[in-house]
Amino acid sequence: MRKIFFNFIVILALSMPVVKGNDALFQQANEDYKNKSWDKAIAGYGKLLSNGQESAAVFFNLGNAWFKKNDIPNAILNYEKARKLSPGDADIQFNLKVANARIVDKIDVLPELFYKRWWNEIRSFFTADGWAIASLITLSLFFGLFTLYLVIRAAMVRRLAFFASFLVLIVFGFSMVFSSQSYKLVLNQREAIVFDPAVSVKSSPDEASTDLFMLHEGTKVKILDNLGDWYRVAIASGSDGWVSSQSLKVI
C-alpha cells in the first residue's frame, strides 16, 4: 500500500510540469474560441485531451466550439463528458439542454418517482470523487467533534459537539453511499451519442434483421450490452435494440 501511495505521489509530481504547459494550452484554446476560430480551438482542446489531461472545463469548452461549428452530436458528446466530470455544473446542464433542443429525435423520458429523482439530484451534486472527499472530511469532522465531546467539560459545548458529531456521521454515511453509487455508475453505466445522421435500430445484431425504430444524430442512448460490432442500446423512453458500433460514440 505504501508503494502504491508512493507511486501516486510520483505520478502526481511528474505530471506537475505537464499541467503547467497544459494550462497554457487551455488558455490558448480559449483565446482561439474568443476569436471565433472554432477549428483552432477544437484542435487546442483536443491536444489537451491527447496529452492525457481532462477536466469538465475542457470538455465544456470543446462542446461549445463544436456547437458553434453547428456540429450538434459532437457538442452533445462533449457536454455529456463534461457533465460526467462535474455533474452539478449549471452551465453544462444549460448548454446541454440547448444542444438537445436541436436534435431530431424527441424522446419522451420516462418519469421517475419523486424520491428517486431527488436522490439522483442530490447525488449529482458531486462526482464519485467529490463524494469520496466529502466522506473523508465528514469522517474527520465526526472524530473531531466526538473528541471535543469527550474532552470538553462544559455541558453546553459537550451537548452541541455531540449533536453536531451525530449529524456529521449521518452526512458521512450518505457520502459513502453516494460515492459508491456514482462510482458504479461511472464504471457500469455507459452511454453513447448517435453520430450517424440517421441510423436504424435493429431487432438483433444483424444487418438483415428488422428495423425497430430510427435514431438520428445527437441522441443519447444507454449501452446495455455489446456483441462484436454491435451495441444493444436503450433510449430514454425505454425502447431498446441493436445498433452498429460505428454509428455511436461512447461518452
Next chain:
Amino acid sequence: MDVTMMIMKILKKLLFLLLAFLLFLVHKESKGQGVSFTVNAPQQVGAGDQFRVVFSLNDAGTSFKGPSFKGFSVLSGPSQSTSSNIQFINGAMTQSVNYSFTYILQADKEGTYQVEPASITVQGKQFRTNAFNIQVLKGSPNRQRQGGGGQSGGNQGGANISGNDLFIKTLLSKPEAYQGEQITVTQKIYSRVALMGFENVKLPSFEGFWSSEVKMPEQVSLHKETVNGTVYNVAELKKTILFPQKSGTLTIQPMTVTAVVQVRTQGRTTTGDPFFDNFFNGSGFGSSVQNVRKEIKSAPVSIRVKPLPEQSQPAGFGGAVGSFSLKATLDKTEVKANEALNYKITLSGTGNLELVDDLKVEFPSDFEVYDPKISNNISASASGVTGNRIFEYLVIPRNPGDYEIPPLKFSYFDLGKKAYVDIQAAGFTIKVQKGAGGSTAAYTAAGKEDVKILGSDIRYIKTGRPQLRPIGAMFYQTALFWGLFVIPIVLFGLVILIWNRHMRLRGDQSLMKNRKATRVAKARMKKAAAYLKSGEEEAFYVEVSQALWGYLADKLYLPQATLSLETVHEALEKKGVGEALRLRYESVLQECEFIRFAPGDKAGKMEGLYQQSLEIVMTAEKEIS
C-alpha cells in the same frame, strides 16, 4: 306526321300479310312440281384423292339407300342435310327445299369405276338416280384444281354446309406449359365454302389465364392448308397470348362465330353443268346466290399447366416467368436534404412482364418514398409478349448523411434453363448534404412541438483554471483514498486510548482521595483530640485546620495550593452544598484560622472548636458526596 306513320305501319302489315300469302301459294306450287333426285360427283379424280358424292332431292324422302361404292373407300357418310331457299326473281318467287346425302370417298386405285344408283322413297314412290362412272387417274393431276374446286364443290353442295366444310380450330403453341409461361393461342377458321364474313364473334373467357391479345391485321388474309388431305381456305381469327395463373389442367372454352356463307341454291338456274353454273354465279347473273348464317363453335382445348418447382424457389420470387433483364438508374447521387431523387427501374424481356407489380426496393428507412409510377412499353406479337416495364420512384431524403440503395434483386423462372435465375440491378450510394440554411434544424423545429429555448444561445466557455487531471484518474477506492480514510480512524483511536488512560489515572487519584477524605479528617481530629488533652495548642490548631482544609480539598478535587476561602466557597457553591452548611463550614474555618493566628487565650476555645469541627465534617460527609 302521325298520319304518315300510321299509313306506314298499315302498309307494313299489309306487305307482311301479302308475303305470307305468297309464300303459301309458292309452297302449294312447289308441291305440285316434279320430284328430282340427282347425284353430283366428279367425273375424274386422282388416286388417293378425297372427293364427295352428293345425292340431292328436292322433296322430303324416306328410306334412302346409297350405293356400295365399289373401288372406293367411304370415309364418311351418308350425312344428311336440309336447306330451303326462297328466291324472288323479277317479281316471281321460287322456293326450293333441298335434301342432300353426302358421302366422302377416297379413290384407292386407278381405273374406271361404276357407281350404282341410289334410291329414295318420296310419298310412297321410289326414285332412283342414274348409275355413273368415275375415272380414277394416276397421281393427283388436278389436286390443285380439286383444292380450288372446293369452291366448285361448295357450289355444287349448295346450302348444304357440313361441319367438314366450315369449322374453327383452337391451336396452341404448346400442349403443356409452366405456370406463367406464355402460350400462343390461335383460333383459325377452316372453310371450303365461300365465306363472306363473320358476325357475333364470341371470344372465350380465358379462365385461369392472364391474357394479352395480339393485334391482327385489319384485312384477314386467307391461305390454303391441307387437313386430312382436304385443302381448306384458312383465316386466322384471333391470336391471344395466355399466361396460365395456376397449375393443373386448364380448358380454353369454345369460341363461337356466326359465319356468313354465300351459297348457291338448287334453283332453276341449275343446269348440272358446273362450268355454266360457275359462269353465271361468278358474273353475278345468278340471282340464286344467297348469304346464309351459320353458327360455328370450336371444340374446347385443354392445356396441362405444370407448377413451377417449389425447390430452390428464391425468397423474393414474384411469379415472373420468361427471360428478363433489369436496369436501375438514379438521376443524381449527391443531393441536398429535402430534395427529390428519381430512381428508375427498367425491367425488360419476354414473359409475363405486366404481372410484375411489386419490386422489393429497399430504400433507407429515413427516405420518404412515394408509390412508383409504372409505365409499360409492351407489345404482344405472335412470338410472345416482349417489351419493358418502367418503375419510377420519387424519393426524398430527409436527413443528411450517406445512404445506400442496395442492388435490386429480381428472380424469375427461366424457361430455357428450367431453373430460377437471379438478376441484379446496380446499387447506389447517395450522399445527402445538409439542406440550405441548416434545414435539419428547421425540420427539427417543425417536427417537435415543445422546443422552448431554441432562440437562446449557449453559455460562454469556462475561462478560469482548467483544473486538469489525468484522464480517467479516480480518487475513490484508490490506495490514497483508503489511506486517507484510515488516518482519522487511527487518530481517533489514539485519542480514545489517551483519553481512557488519562481518565483512569485521574479517576483513581480523586476517587482515592475522596474515599480517604473522611478517614484522613477523622485521624487528624483524633490527633487533635490528643493535643487537646496534652494542651499543645499550636499542634492542635494545625491538625484541626489541616483536617478541615484537607477534607474539602479531597472531596472537592481541589489542589492544596489553590485552597483559599474564595475557592472553597466557589467549589461548594458549584457542588450545590446547602447555604447553612456552607456558612457554618466557612465560619468554622475562619474561626480556626482566627484563633490560630490571633493572640489571646487559645486554650479555652480548643474544646469548642474541636466539637464544632467534628460536627461540621460529619455533616459535610453527608451532604458532599
